[in-house]
Amino acid sequence: MVEKMSFPSRGQLSILSRYSTKGKRGDLPLGETTQKNQSGFPAAYQLLHYLKKVKYTSKLGEEVYFDDNGDTVATYNVVNWQKNENGSVKFVHMGRFDATSNSGQDLVLNEKMIIWTGGKVKKIGPTYTASTVSVAGVLWYYRKTPTVRGHNSELSFLLLFSLILCFLCSLIVIGQPSVRSCKLRHTLFGVNFVLCISCVLAKTLVVLLAFRATVPNNNMLKWFGTLQQLLSILACTVVQVVICVAWLRMSSPFPVKQTKYYNEKIIFECDLGSVTAFCCMLVYIRFLSYMSFVLLFLARKLPDNFNETKFITFSMLIFCAVWLTFIPAYISSPGKYSVTVETFAILASSFGLLICIFAPKCYIILLKPERNRKKYLMGKTCYIILLKPERNRKKYLMGKTCSKKST
Structure with a gap:
């Protein structure tokens, strides 16, 4: 038997x-x-x-x-964890790794069946970008109305363009780390956010100078026209570009397979390279934000209709709150969670700027057209300063005064 x-x-x-x-x-x-x-x-x-x-x-x-070392030949099943609509998780067989395969292809994957955890975030970035483009289209169509002209349309369109770039930066952060993506991941969002804050800073400064122009013998506004505004934004952005170029030249970020966080996992991420350069980039963004707050504080008592500083203040509060929490959260979030924190910070701060600054304009233009008229403007002074600067001269005022006396 x-x-x-x-x-x-x-x-x-x-x-x-x-x-x-x-x-x-x-x-x-x-x-x-x-x-x-x-x-x-x-x-x-x-x-x-x-x-x-x-x-x-x-x-x-x-x-x-067994091989010559006494080890069994490795064979593994590749499984993808996928979350259903009801919140449950199912395990889907994606492929197989077989070291005994004679075909010369040890790893076989069905990539079409893989669902990555960042798939929803990849859809958010283009959605916000489309929203920003829609806002720009509305402002461009009504660009000759008092609401758009009175709020410095040139800087508004430049700010919208920088917000589009910020939303697109989130797509670079999510993808698989490579030498090129690691170099662009932090530098691009640093330059784009400086461009955003520089536009906000210039818009606030223009409002201050416009209302200061009502003071006799105060001609500061004519020295800060559209060309000077664009040059000031360019100068602020160039400083950040220099910081990023120096960062890339000295010790640029690079992809690394990290094993110090978990013994059983290998995390593919981007190493910062130079932490000092990364901190300098964030400090410069914070410096420009504080400068904007100082100007917003000085403009707190200005008239309301042409004064958008209160909306800019709310947007800067959201921006600073997000980035103040970003630094400790980024440092305390190892591995893949740091990518999530950075993506959230980029999308939340950009969306805060978009909603707080441009949502009131679109509301008046589309839903309250009766408020988008000259008669609604508060006082004749605001109308002359912002929409009719040629009438804000001594010759015009003197001629008008003489004609009143003769009558």
């Missing part, structure tokens, strides 16, 4: 083969020695000669054998 033989598992054979190599007698066949242990069986190291020749097929169809 022949009993059915039960083969040991692959893990048991691997442990046994490793343990058997610790003997002192080498690969001796059983017949060449009489050394036995206390239970009457041959010593463990004597099994090595036969374990090296073990080769069989398991019930699952897997071929089991």
Whole structure:
């Protein structure tokens, strides 16, 4: 009567083969020695000669054998965790890694079935970008109305353009790290956000100078026209560009396979390279934000209709709140979570600027057209300063005064 033989598992054979190599007698066949242990069986190291020749097929169809180092040949199933609509998680078989394959292709994956965790975030960036483009289209169509003209349309369109670039930066952060993406990931968002804050800073300064122009012998506004505004924005942005170029030249970010966070996981991420340069980039953004707050504080008592400083104040509060929490959250979030924190900071701060500054304009233009008229403007002074600067001169005012006296 022949009993059915039960083969040991692959893990048991691997442990046994490793343990058997610790003997002192080498690969001796059983017949060449009489050394036995206390239970009457041959010593463990004597099994090595036969374990090296073990080769069989398991019930699952897997071929089991050992290499020259006594290790079993690796075979793995690749599984993707996918979340259903009800919140439950299902495990979907995506492929297989088989080192015993004779086809020369150890890893086989069905990439079409893979669902990455960043898939929803990749849809948010283009959605916000489309919203920004829609706002720009509305302002361009009504560019000759008092609401658009009175709020410095040139800087408004430049600010919208910079916000589009900020939303698109989130797509670079999400993808697989590479040498190029790691270099562009932090530098692009740093330059784009400086461009945004510079536009906000210039818009606030223009409002201050416009209302200061009502003071006699105060001609500051004519020295800060459209060209000067664009040059000031360019100068602020160039400083950040210099910081980023120096960062890339000295110690640029690079992709790295990180194992210090988890022993059982390898995280593919971008190393900052120079932490000092990264901090300098963030400090410069914060400096411009503080400068904007100072100007907003000075403009807090100006008239309301042409004064958008209160909307800019709300947007800057959101911006600063997001980036103040970003630094500790980014430092305390290792691995893949740092990418999530950075993406959230980019999208939240950009969307805050878009909503707080441009939503009131679109509301008046589309839903309250009766408020988008000259009669609604508060006082004649605001209308002359912002929409009719040619009438804000001594000759015009003197001529009007003389005509009143003659009558």
